[in-house]
Amino acid sequence: MKAKMLPPGTIYLPDFVTAKEEHEIVGALDAGEWNAEMKRRVQHFGWRYDYRARAVTADAFLGALPDWLSPVCARLEGETEFGRRPDQMIANEYLPGQGISAHVDCVPCFADRVASLSLLSACEMQFRHGASGENRALLLEPRALLILTGAARYDWTHEIPARRTDTIDGEKRPRERRVSMTFRNVLRGG
Template sequence: MSLTKKRKTLDDFFINNRPSKQTRTPTATKPLQVHEDIPGLRVLTDFVTVEEEQALLRFFELQEWRTDLARRVIHYGGTYCLMPPRTATLEQRIQIDKTILTAPPIPNQLDFLISRMIGQNLYTNATAPEYCIVNEYKGRQGISAHVENFRFKSPVCGLTLDQGDWMRFHELRYPNDGSVRSGKASQAERTNKVKDVWMPPRSLLVMEGEAREKWQHEIVRSKRGRSAPCWRRISLTFRTDKCK
């Protein structure tokens, strides 16, 4: 190997493999796998390559994570507020609740993912996602059953990186109930119909229609079994505001 050959950096990889936001070009990928038991739910396997996955994981390790929740989180787009610690006084909780933080926009390093979703006709250039939440689940960490905030359009798309996981879906008796922002997600009336869906590494989960509006979803800790101590999943959830 020549000692004068320039070694590629992470930015070099992304820059050479993504279009700009102004010139997104649809990219053909594999067909979406439809889950007939949950109308509107689809999974696209191998949405990113192994090389792209590793580059994304390295990129996120360099970012600043939110650490006030049970799991590490990164927000892109919109605003968010911090979670008061359990030891906080009432006065401290009120002050923290009033603090609204503005998240940075989705970085250019993720733009090739949006272009690829446009290529699958999940979005258009005019309706491309402006919001992305990055969650790191480790060990037995999970998230309780909920429906995505109804201020966001269909579809809601989630990319799985590192290791795969199960997502459990609960059918609701009525649509548009049990939103994560309603504070009443656990009280939403269900039909008792439950489906577990496997999300392979590098796959894209797409929720629209009934899957988006009439099914709560959750990450169940107990599904990981003995592998939990060494387990980690990074998820990227992309959303578009209804006002867009």
């Protein structure tokens, strides 16, 4: 999708990490413990987000982000419009047929920029403007970084439809295992 077609405040950076880095990151995640209490498996780093309460409480601090995330965090801080080093990351694993419903990342919980790094498989992300209902879509390629700021962060929902294929330019593309890493900064008291 062309930049002018993305919701205002959306930054899309293809090939943010190399294939080697992607392999190392997924290996580090798979060496950890995936939590399967939801429809998809997740891992929390920095702070645990409570999906039911839609909150991050003071007792949810898990510790500093692991060292293996440092290169990505430094790049986010220094080479993008993310602005500062993140203190929270959630890894989500999506198998074919899994997705995440339309949402805006918790406004009182997280700062004004949210970044998502897509790994392993492409998929379509859909955006919907809250007031107008306008829809837009973006193909998230493996190793690409998406940053949501401004209107894209607050006025548009984003979702990954739960399906096994995406139709891109008239061609059906099967989904494979996909891992997304969402980087944020926690607002204390959020």
